[in-house]
Amino acid sequence: MVGLRDNAKRRYVAEMFTRIAPRYDLMNGLMTGGMHHRWRREAAAAATRGVGGAALDVATGTGDLALALARRPEVSRVVGVDLLPEMVALARAKARNGHTGSAVSFAVADGPSLPFPSGVFACAATAWGLRNMPDPREALAEMVRVVKPGGMVVSLDSFAVEGTPWSRGFRLFFHHVVPLMGQVFAGDRAAYTYLPRSVDGFLSAEELEVLMAEAGLAEVGHRKAGLGAVGLHWGKVPG
Numbered sequence: 001m002v003g004l005r006d007n008a009k010r011r012y013v014a015e016m017f018t019r020i021a022p023r024y025d026l027m028n029g030l031m032t033g034g035m036h037h038r039w040r041r042e043a044a045a046a047a048t049r050g051v052g053g054a055a056l057d058v059a060t061g062t063g064d065l066a067l068a069l070a071r072r073p074e075v076s077r078v079v080g081v082d083l084l085p086e087m088v089a090l091a092r093a094k095a096r097n098g099h100t101g102s103a104v105s106f107a108v109a110d111g112p113s114l115p116f117p118s119g120v121f122a123c124a125a126t127a128w129g130l131r132n133m134p135d136p137r138e139a140l141a142e143m144v145r146v147v148k149p150g151g152m153v154v155s156l157d158s159f160a161v162e163g164t165p166w167s168r169g170f171r172l173f174f175h176h177v178v179p180l181m182g183q184v185f186a187g188d189r190a191a192y193t194y195l196p197r198s199v200d201g202f203l204s205a206e207e208l209e210v211l212m213a214e215a216g217l218a219e220v221g222h223r224k225a226g227l228g229a230v231g232l233h234w235g236k237v238p239g
Contacts, residue, residue, distance in 0.1 A: 009134045010110075014083055016191045017061075017132075021086040023186035025062055030181055032226070036127075037064065039156055039230055043125055044068040046234045047154040048075060053122030057081070058111045058143060059129030063091030063104070065156070069125065070100035077102050079121075081109035112138035116146045123147060125154040131202045140215040149239025153217055154232070155208065158199045161228045170229055174199065205231040 020027070028036050043065060047055065052074040057066040060080030070078045078100075082088050091106045109115050111126070111133055124143040130136040143153045161170040174196035182192025203211065205222050208231070213220045217235025224231050 006134045010083075013132045016188075016194060017084055018086050020182075020186050020188050020191045021062075021084065021090060023188075024087070024090075025064075027182065027186050027192070030185060031178060035226060037068075039225055039232070040065045040068045040127055042225070043127060043154050043156040043232055044072050046232060047123040047125040047152050048072045049152060049234075051122040051151050052076070053148075053151075054079070054120065056114075056116070056121045056124040056143075056146060058114070058124060058126040058139065059083070059132065060091055060106065061087050061127070063094050063106060065125060065127040066091065066104055066106070067095060067098060067100055069123075070095075070102045070104045073101065075102050075122075078104045079116075080104065080106045081111070081114065082106070083108065083110050112142055114142045114146055118145050119148040121147050121151060123152040123154065125152075125156070127156040128158065130155050130208070131157050131198055136203070136208075136211060137215065140212060144215050144217060144237055147237045149237050151237045152234060153212070153215075153237065154234045155212075156230065156232050157202070157208070158195075158229055159202065159205050159224075159231050160199055164228060166227055170227070171196075205233070208233055 055069040055075045055078045057080040060066050060082045066078045066080035088106045095104045124147050133139040161167045179189050179193045183189035209222050212235045218238045220235040222231050222233040
């Protein structure tokens, strides 16, 4: 499943997230102890650092990062896009029921092929999106393309924890506890077996920083959270 590429990976990931969409928020809260909301707020703050205007959330899922962006005073409006209509429907319902500081809209669109002109957003962000893309390079290139010069591109994702005293504990949690939680609370052990395997097969935080620089971003950096299991990356579109 993790070794899938291109359209095969796109189909597999789409089918998997369609199945778990109704329990997606519940599982995020259980797996992170609710910390994913804080990490998304930090991603929104990084995306709007020194910029203002329209914001884009790529692979928005149920819309939590889009809503965090909408609450930033620098943001005038937010567009959240996701490949799955089921996720977009949940995001729209959440936006209707929650307070947002600026206008939020959602649409079905694929990260590697965004339906927007170049340079129309002040920032573009994604939370746990690049790891599930067939080619993170394509998705990053699209995010860079649609952001105006001087704007920010941000990614929040999970990474393998290695070389720390708690590495073994994290691996035990990810590879054994999380699939069991997925079976009990989401009725889908396979989907939450994919999660730790996709983390193992993803880039390291340092490699993703290099990839963002290769995509043309300047002032690239990252910091870790969640005892090293989560990485927040950022870069500025030159010009």
